[in-house]
Amino acid sequence: MLDHQSTDLKSRLKDPSLLETRAYLAGEWVGADDGATFDVINPARGDVIAKVADLGRAETARAIAAADTARRDWAARTGKDRAAVLRKWYELMMENQEDLALILTAEMGKPLAEARGEIAYGASFVEWFGEEAKRVYGETIPGHQPDKRISVIRQPIGVAASITPWNFPNAMIARKVAPALAVGCGFVARPAAETPLSALAMAVLAERAGVPTGVLSVITSSRASDIGKEFCENPIVRKLTFTGSTEVGRILLRQSADQVMKCSMELGGNAPFIVFDDADLDAAVQGAMMSKYRNNGQTCVCANRIYVQAGIYDAFAQKLKAAVEKLNVGDGLAEGSDLGPLINEEAVTKIEDHISDIVAKGGQVLTGGRRHGNGGTFFEPTVLTGVTQDMKVAQEETFGPMAPLFRFDTEEEVIAHANDTIFGLACYFYARDIGRITRVQEALEYGIVGVNTGLISSEVAPFGGVKQSGLGREGSHHGIDDYLEMKYICLSV
Numbered sequence: 001m002l003d004h005q006s007t008d009l010k011s012r013l014k015d016p017s018l019l020e021t022r023a024y025l026a027g028e029w030v031g032a033d034d035g036a037t038f039d040v041i042n043p044a045r046g047d048v049i050a051k052v053a054d055l056g057r058a059e060t061a062r063a064i065a066a067a068d069t070a071r072r073d074w075a076a077r078t079g080k081d082r083a084a085v086l087r088k089w090y091e092l093m094m095e096n097q098e099d100l101a102l103i104l105t106a107e108m109g110k111p112l113a114e115a116r117g118e119i120a121y122g123a124s125f126v127e128w129f130g131e132e133a134k135r136v137y138g139e140t141i142p143g144h145q146p147d148k149r150i151s152v153i154r155q156p157i158g159v160a161a162s163i164t165p166w167n168f169p170n171a172m173i174a175r176k177v178a179p180a181l182a183v184g185c186g187f188v189a190r191p192a193a194e195t196p197l198s199a200l201a202m203a204v205l206a207e208r209a210g211v212p213t214g215v216l217s218v219i220t221s222s223r224a225s226d227i228g229k230e231f232c233e234n235p236i237v238r239k240l241t242f243t244g245s246t247e248v249g250r251i252l253l254r255q256s257a258d259q260v261m262k263c264s265m266e267l268g269g270n271a272p273f274i275v276f277d278d279a280d281l282d283a284a285v286q287g288a289m290m291s292k293y294r295n296n297g298q299t300c301v302c303a304n305r306i307y308v309q310a311g312i313y314d315a316f317a318q319k320l321k322a323a324v325e326k327l328n329v330g331d332g333l334a335e336g337s338d339l340g341p342l343i344n345e346e347a348v349t350k351i352e353d354h355i356s357d358i359v360a361k362g363g364q365v366l367t368g369g370r371r372h373g374n375g376g377t378f379f380e381p382t383v384l385t386g387v388t389q390d391m392k393v394a395q396e397e398t399f400g401p402m403a404p405l406f407r408f409d410t411e412e413e414v415i416a417h418a419n420d421t422i423f424g425l426a427c428y429f430y431a432r433d434i435g436r437i438t439r440v441q442e443a444l445e446y447g448i449v450g451v452n453t454g455l456i457s458s459e460v461a462p463f464g465g466v467k468q469s470g471l472g473r474e475g476s477h478h479g480i481d482d483y484l485e486m487k488y489i490c491l492s493v
């Protein structure tokens with residue numbers, strides 16, 4: 001653990017009022033009914049950076065009821081009106097990008113440069129769906145009888161609730177709240193207990209942007225299961241949107257089934273990253289670095305398995321090792337850090353378990369493989385060779401800075417291995433033969449395919465998985481559909 005100096009976050013902010021520790025409930029900044037709070041820890045230093053209101057089901061029910069009331073006037077406004085409010089929110093997020101990044105790094109650990117990037121990424125969803133607010137079109141259909149006139153309109157689904165993870169504490173909420181508010185929904189967000197401060201700062205700016213009282217609430221709580229049950233069991237909630245593990249996604253789908261609730265699920269991944277022997281090797285190494293070590297490997301679209309064709313395996317491994325050994329591991333608040341700490345001790349145990357399993361079954365550590373000298377939850381960026389399909393990492397998501405290299409011979413073999421998983425979120429491959437590119441991009445069973453790139457995240461594209469990686473899509477013009485209901489009107493004239 002880095003020296004136990006206090007993070008002293010407030011003194012670093014241009015606008016200290018963005019460091020809010022109360023929950024945002026129906027337009028009021030409140031503590032928990034019972035006054036309870038929970039600690040928010042800086043994972044790099046281990047110190048408590050805030051004590052945040054610890055709300056329960058009763059407060060959550062009040063937020064849901066308020067959203068149901070407030071959404072009606074909000075939906076009655078024109079799309080252009082709602083667009084103007086979202087545009088202002090976007091502008092405020094970008095004007096306060098540095099403060100929002102400092103708050104995000106302090107509670108989550110990612111380096112400031114990445115945190116700045118996440119703020120811009122999250123804000124881009126607010127900008128994008130602000131524009132989409134003006135384009136929620138319906139349609140007319142030629143009648144089936146002479147006296148019939150058919151039209152279809154799309155209306156906001158009602159109150160939506162979100163549950164989001166710690167790894168992108170700004171962007172994962174923005175990707176959900178922006179389309180919901182754009183169409184006129186009410187929205188209740190419950191951020192991860194590890195990282196509530198980013199969501200609260202977003203709410204401060206939403207209020208300043210003119211989001212009406214009650215339309216948006218942010219429920220901070222250490223009791224994830226309780227809040228989740230309120231979201232799933234409260235009949236007012238018509239939409240649940242979740243980003244997190246497949247395990248928790250299954251729990252929420254079961255819990256919300258009694259309400260026949262519309263659900264969006266962005267769940268776990270197990271991304272294969274395939275390098276064919278006709279690839280641009282240096283580009284493939286760069287792509288692997290971006291895909292594997294972004295957010296310290298803590299994203300659902302990180303390369304989890306790296307398959308390299310036999311003829312270039314050794315050359316790729318050495319080039320990747322050289323690039324990895326240039327990475328700086330340090331406090332995210334210090335400029336120049338490439339990798340911060342992992343989010344918690346559980347995350348370190350997971351990567352250690354995968355490494356020991358690989359070594360026990362015949363794999364080798366090429367570089368890294370141990371806890372970092374910084375102590376705490378810092379870990380050395382790691383590359384392993386000799387990895388095979390019988391090892392845990394072939395089926396489990398590592399969610400850490402570990403690149404396992406699998407060797408393969410043929411296109412058919414690697415497609416079969418890449419698809420041999422219950423997950424189907426993102427995959428990547430590097431090749432230059434157009435026939436191979438066409439065959440492989442069509443054969444891979446994933447919702448997202450990166451071809452000759454390791455970075456696929458953008459607000460303009462539909463993000464989401466197949467199989468047990470999720471339901472629905474976020475971002476792009478498709479992303480707004482999840483917050484709308486379609487109504488068919490048959491008029492007899």
Ligand SMILES: NC(=O)C1=CN([C@@H]2O[C@H](COP(=O)(O)OP(=O)(O)OC[C@H]3O[C@@H](n4cnc5c(N)ncnc54)[C@H](OP(=O)(O)O)[C@@H]3O)[C@@H](O)[C@H]2O)C=CC1
Nearest residue numbers: 164165166192193224225228244245248266267268269300
């Ligand atoms: N597809 C995608 O876009 C993404 C997928 N993920 C996946 O999520 C995992 C890592 O994130 P992680 O946060 O650990 O995932 P979790 O699924 O453990 O947590 C995600 C969110 O769900 C909350 N939660 C946990 N249990 C329950 C419950 N029973 N009822 C209601 N809410 C609950 C958590 O609260 P709390 O943290 O307070 O316990 C957190 O806010 C990885 O598997 C990763 O692949 C992560 C990000 C994006």
Ligand SMILES: O=C(O)[C@H](O)CS(=O)(=O)O
Nearest residue numbers: 167168298299300301457
């Ligand atoms: O939470 C995640 O892992 C994100 O969905 C990944 S991305 O959108 O930043 O690519």
